[in-house]
Amino acid sequence: MRNLAPVTDAICKTTDSAGAPRAHESAAKHVSGKAFYVDDIIEPRGTLYAAVGYADIARGHIRTLDLSGVRSSEGVVGVLELDDIPGITDVGPVFPGDPLLSADEIRYAGQPVFAVAAQTELQARQAVKRAVIDCESRAPLLDVEKALNEKQFVRPSHSMRRGDARKAITEAPLRLEAQQHVGGQEHFYLEGQVSLAVPAEDGGMLIYSSTQHPSEVQKLVAEVLGIPVNRVTVDMRRMGGGFGGKETQAAPWACLAALLARKTGRAVKLRLPRCDDMPMTGKRHPFFNRYEIGFDLQGRLLGAEITVTGNCGHSPDLSDAIVDRAMFHSDNAYFIPDVAIDGHRCMTNTVSHTAFRGFGGPQGMMIIERAMDDIARAVGRDPLDIRKLNLYGTKGRDLTPYHQQVEHNLLPELIDQLERSSRYRERRAEITAWNAKNRVLKRGLALTPVKFGISFTLQHLNQAGALIHIYTDGSIQLNHGGTEMGQGLHTKVLQIVAETLAVSPDQIEITATRTDKVPNTSPTAASSGTDLNGQAARNAALTLKQRISECVAEQKQVAVEAIRFTSGQVFWSDNESMSFAEAAQLAYLNRVSLSATGYYRTPKIWYDRESAKGRPFFYFANGAAVSEVVIDTLTGEYRVLAVDILHDVGRSLNPAVDRGQIEGGFIQGMGWLTTEELKWNAEGVLISNSPANYKIPAVSDTPAHFRVDLFKRDNEEETVYNSKAVGEPPFMLAISVWSALRDAIASLADYRVSPALDTPATPERVLGAVTETRKQAAEKGAI
Amino acid sequence: MIRFLLNEQDVTLESCAPDLSVLDYLRTIAVQRGTKEGCASGDCGACTVVVAEPSGDGLSYTSVNSCITFVGTLHGKQLLTVEHLEADGRLHPVQQAMVDFHGSQCGFCTPGFIMSMFALYKRDRQPTRAEVERSLSGNLCRCTGYRPIIDAALSLAGASVEDQHALREEAVSTRLKKIRADHPSGSLECGGRRFFLPATCDELAALLQAYPQAQLLAGGTDLALSVTQQLKQPAVLIYTGGIAELSIIEERNNCLLVGAAVSYTRLESALKQHLPAFGHLLDRLGSLQVRNQGTLAGNLANASPIGDTPPVLLALDAKLHIRSGNHCEVIGIDDFFTGYRQTALPANGFIEQIQIPVPDDNLFKVYKVSKRFDDDISAVCAAFNITLSEGVVTAARLGFGGMAATPARALNAEQALIGRPFDEQGILAAQDALERDFSPIDDVRASAGYRLEVARNLLLRAVLEQDQLSDEPLEVAHYA
Incomplete structure (x- = not known):
């Protein structure tokens, strides 16, 4: 360029940088309808709309597939079957098992068989209904216990051992065993799965996809098309929610759109209507857990054998890592001197279950939290006392079942603080008195902790890249490998870069995540988005800062060390400065590159799966919640009355974003454990297939008292500005709601019975537990 | 022809599908994509828009789910979306x-x-x-x-800022009134499929004679699902919302007379005054968006076994004023539900009014049990209308939803109550009788066993609530 942009705005505010409660980078666009999601992009001329046809049996074979009615249906331009796929046909993300389309075997109800592209979305959906799929149906395997007994696994089992659990249990003064079913969960991202494929030169493809993993979509689209990865570009500006549901399971729809686009030579949009999205995409794994524990008369654990069994659905998807994470968290915050943990991955004839916030961790934690309550009832103590007694402690009580030392253990202090601030003991007394006076309604209270390991347990995923351009007007374009799904990742990374360069966040434009800007990215998952991409972006910013510093130092004849970036200014002495934009122009005119990449990989982590030993997690994020509930013993209905949370986010990068993650995670976890019930009928068809019959929390489910405090403690590991990950850990704070429900039910038996309460704890299950607890109490002669 | 205002822009539609939703109109025809599709079934609210209608000199504003609102129903109204709130580049x-x-x-x-x-x-x-x-x-x-x-x-409580819509309200109201004055009726036609918006009952009766295959559209919150979920394409839709005669709410002879096109929201204050237990049920019937459109008549005519108001109307012995052609008749609610999603509504007939008796000092209770408090379909809905004389039951009507293929009375349980005191002992026979009245099914919402147990317990709840000596809270919804 010949003329440079005029420079204005000499002094800028940097008060919204790292640590400030800055609004979400898209907030103003969200509230005015100007934020574009994939379905909102103005389509290229001639765009076709796709729909997917699926088999409605859960297990069997296709005898004949007659698509003549589909092809002749009004508006249809292209039909895609298995044979039309030029490249690979299995889109399993880690292991094979996920055919993009099936021509023969059917392994779950909702399995895609063909896809159609038509002039309008309605025409595509109507065409699909005209398929005649004649199937030979077999009885589906749906029962996870049956699958476990028959050893029907999608992946081999895994074990962790420390000490001699069997001996410790056998010799313990007290023993208990129990089992539980933990329900799965529909993601119910408000924006369903959607992709828009636009044909490009050389057989390439530009894909707009609502995905947490653009690089994997890029790779799989290239593979199904049979072209090199470099001919596919994936663009992802924002998702309308992901929660793990768009980590692997966004890819098939992008692949189908791309294949139809290739076939028709036109752009193709494939958006799953909610009534297809729910049966056709995987959910949080339901789990079947068991424990056998030995403990002393005070309630201190001596040994435990724990088995966690994930119901994986028909294929592996991410189940290896998900069941591993369930195992890694089946100790939650508690030290078990001698311990044996086994994890199984059962195959059933349902859709393949997948990542969902917590990634198996929540399901694993449920079994040890059940044990804590059960021990308390057995020894006649408050469950909080039992939890505190069993927490990880100092030397000798700080080793996890996978032999990672629990360092920087702040939970004992955090719990003490929350116990006081929530008035746990006073409320316990009030509730006991209240319950004695009330016959129909009963209140319950529980405090449960969370210790959640941060890092992908698959080591190579713990890396990230970023790309920053500085333009000659001082404006900055920022790009990194993470995706924005509402969690505020872009806002935080923006703040990090603004802080690093000492400029206003308003000067920085964060652009769509694109595989042609930052390649080979990891999924935005495992709560790692900011830790990885924030640090990569900071590294890129530091590179640029160094280059500008060197340039200014040379021009001003000062040492590089003398250069300071402050409040949008670059100082070369105490009182001499130029604006950031002027410095950028100076660098440009002196032929200094104003574009840089940044890269980061997490240090210290390793895990040897053979010996089940290692340090899979860089650090732990912690928190605790106190929930109070009231139940109706006539109907099993309940309300969550009050919630107090104290959560550890290290040094907060954005307290407003962090609080949003904590509150949102808690309520989502509460829904998982209470009203969100997945049901399949005997034929294996999902019958909780719409928001009319699958109930996520609504506005009045939010407790009237909902206090969230951040635990003030910097991360002692070297993370970006000593912050901690926050996406997943708060989800599990909601276990306190489930525990409080059990507490309320236990009041019916003077807390001498520990009621079984599988999840989701629907009103029906609560009423069942009320009836069963009264029966057990009568047998014990308690009341 | 259908005319409405999109914000302040005149829109005239003549040839479009009768079942084109407001959402699809916005996203595909107007290409305004701020309004999102989350579920296309009226359950998530992502597509919520606001419809303004003349009210006095100004406008009344109601939120509706645009995914289950047909565009023809906008005739003479103003449609406001998220794109229409900013003024001069400033957020609302x-x-x-x-x-x-x-x-x-x-x-x-x-x-x-x-x-x-x-x-x-x-x-x-x-x-x-x-x-x-x-x-x-x-x-x-x-x-x-x-x-x-x-x-x-x-x-926003206490906010005194008037937005640009407030300043333009009178002008918009005048424009809307003019549309209705110039075109009291409306219609759409596309490929032989039709939408009609009649302005009078006579017109409606005539249309039903002329198009016997027509489907009546009131709020459409149920009917629209057959379009968005099952992709059915109704040949003829006749919308009742433009008929002034069907929008009355009157109190006469200890009865409420409710026109067939009265939305739940409009009905709410009258119910809360005369039948508070029924009125409070409305707080949990669907969502506000659904209540802004849904009607009692629609809830009756679709005869869903899980509609929330039929059990109440059964307990209250409501009567339905039916018209077909020029013939009018009154059908008692007991005779209305004839089978799963079937009614005694005659061919070409429509409900004009629902006559709801207001009992004097009977024990009148309404209970809804569902997984979620907001916007959920009942596992069990129960309404009890019990006449007591010196503590003894002399008459009883117990209406239940979710217990059978139709909304139904518990006739055996009613008989078992009569002649007995309404107390914990006195209801035992009635509780047992419920098992003879109903054989509910297991479904996605609840098991048969749970439904029966809850039905029994709701009778007990009514007894406990009646015991004025107790001031203990008995419903978690009422717990503060």
């Missing part, structure tokens, strides 16, 4: 509050929340938390946990 107060309180995360549900909050802002400048929750009960958010959204809505 409800938009600014959502930004300030961090009320959006992924942002996909946000336009719907904004529109629900905008309707609330227009209706109530001092909303309580309960009113905020009622207003947002049909908007699902999967990210925030709602706390910041509730706080944002509450922060």
Whole structure:
């Protein structure tokens, strides 16, 4: 360029940088309808709309597939079957098992068989209904216990051992065993799965996809098309929610759109209507857990054998890592001197279950939290006392079942603080008195902790890249490998870069995540988005800062060390400065590159799966919640009355974003454990297939008292500005709601019975537990 | 022809599908994509828009789910979407509050929340938390946990800022009235499929004679699902919402007379005054968006076994005023439900009014049990209308939903109550009799066993509530 942009705005505010409660980078666009999601992009001329046809049996074979009615249906331009796929046909993300389309075997109800592209979305959906799929149906395997007994696994089992659990249990003064079913969960991202494929030169493809993993979509689209990865570009500006549901399971729809686009030579949009999205995409794994524990008369654990069994659905998807994470968290915050943990991955004839916030961790934690309550009832103590007694402690009580030392253990202090601030003991007394006076309604209270390991347990995923351009007007374009799904990742990374360069966040434009800007990215998952991409972006910013510093130092004849970036200014002495934009122009005119990449990989982590030993997690994020509930013993209905949370986010990068993650995670976890019930009928068809019959929390489910405090403690590991990950850990704070429900039910038996309460704890299950607890109490002669 | 205002722009539609939803109109024809599709079934509220209608010299604003609203129903109304709230590049107060309180995360549900909050802002400048929750009960958010959204809505209490719509209200109202004056009726036609908006009952009766295959459209909150979920394409839709005669609410001879086109929202205050237990049921019937459109008549005519109002109308012995052609008749509610989703409504017939008796000092209780409090379909809905004389039951009508293929009375249980005191001992026979009255099914919402146990326990709840000596709270919904 010949003329440079005029420079204005000499002094800028940097008060919204790292640590400030800055609004979400898209907030103003969200509230005015100007934020574009994939379905909102103005389509290229001639765009076709796709729909997917699926088999409605859960297990069997296709005898004949007659698509003549589909092809002749009004508006249809292209039909895609298995044979039309030029490249690979299995889109399993880690292991094979996920055919993009099936021509023969059917392994779950909702399995895609063909896809159609038509002039309008309605025409595509109507065409699909005209398929005649004649199937030979077999009885589906749906029962996870049956699958476990028959050893029907999608992946081999895994074990962790420390000490001699069997001996410790056998010799313990007290023993208990129990089992539980933990329900799965529909993601119910408000924006369903959607992709828009636009044909490009050389057989390439530009894909707009609502995905947490653009690089994997890029790779799989290239593979199904049979072209090199470099001919596919994936663009992802924002998702309308992901929660793990768009980590692997966004890819098939992008692949189908791309294949139809290739076939028709036109752009193709494939958006799953909610009534297809729910049966056709995987959910949080339901789990079947068991424990056998030995403990002393005070309630201190001596040994435990724990088995966690994930119901994986028909294929592996991410189940290896998900069941591993369930195992890694089946100790939650508690030290078990001698311990044996086994994890199984059962195959059933349902859709393949997948990542969902917590990634198996929540399901694993449920079994040890059940044990804590059960021990308390057995020894006649408050469950909080039992939890505190069993927490990880100092030397000798700080080793996890996978032999990672629990360092920087702040939970004992955090719990003490929350116990006081929530008035746990006073409320316990009030509730006991209240319950004695009330016959129909009963209140319950529980405090449960969370210790959640941060890092992908698959080591190579713990890396990230970023790309920053500085333009000659001082404006900055920022790009990194993470995706924005509402969690505020872009806002935080923006703040990090603004802080690093000492400029206003308003000067920085964060652009769509694109595989042609930052390649080979990891999924935005495992709560790692900011830790990885924030640090990569900071590294890129530091590179640029160094280059500008060197340039200014040379021009001003000062040492590089003398250069300071402050409040949008670059100082070369105490009182001499130029604006950031002027410095950028100076660098440009002196032929200094104003574009840089940044890269980061997490240090210290390793895990040897053979010996089940290692340090899979860089650090732990912690928190605790106190929930109070009231139940109706006539109907099993309940309300969550009050919630107090104290959560550890290290040094907060954005307290407003962090609080949003904590509150949102808690309520989502509460829904998982209470009203969100997945049901399949005997034929294996999902019958909780719409928001009319699958109930996520609504506005009045939010407790009237909902206090969230951040635990003030910097991360002692070297993370970006000593912050901690926050996406997943708060989800599990909601276990306190489930525990409080059990507490309320236990009041019916003077807390001498520990009621079984599988999840989701629907009103029906609560009423069942009320009836069963009264029966057990009568047998014990308690009341 | 259908005419309406999109914000302040005149829109005239003549040739479009009778079942074109407002959402699809916005996204594909008007290409305004701020309004999002979350579920296309009226359950998530992401597509919420606001419809303004003349009210006095001004306008009344109601939130509706655009995914289950047919575009023809907009005739003579103003359609406002999230794109229409900013003025001079400045966010509307409800938009600014959502930004300030961090009320959006992924942002996909946000336009719907904004529109629900905008309707609330227009209706109530001092909303309580309960009113905020009622207003947002049909908007699902999967990210925030709602706390910041509730706080944002509450922060607007006392706001004195009048938006640009307030300043233009009279002019818009005049324009809308002129549309209705010039074109009292409306219609659409496309490929032989038709939408009619008659202005009188006579017109409606004649249309039903002329198009015997026509489907009547009141709120459409159920009918639209056959279009969006099952892709059915109704040949002829006749909308009742333009008929003034069907929008009456009157009190006469200890009865409420409710026109077939009266929305639940309009009915609410009359019910809360005369039949508070019924009125409070409305707080949990669907969501506000659904109540702004849904009608008693629709709830009866679709004869769903899980409709919430039929059990109540059964307990109250309501009567239905039916017209077909020029013939009018009155059908008792006991004779109305003839089978699963079948009624005694004659061919070409339509409900004009529902006559709801207001019992004097009977024991009248209505209970709804569902997984979720807001916007959920009942596992069991029960309404008890019990006449007591010196503590002894002399008459009883027990209406239940969710227990059988139709909304139904528990005739055996009613008989078992009569002649006995209404106390814990006195109801035992009636509780047992429920098992002879009903053989409910297991389904996605509840098991048969749970439904029966709850039905029994609801009788007990009525007894406990009647015991005035006890002031203990008996329903978690009432627990503060």
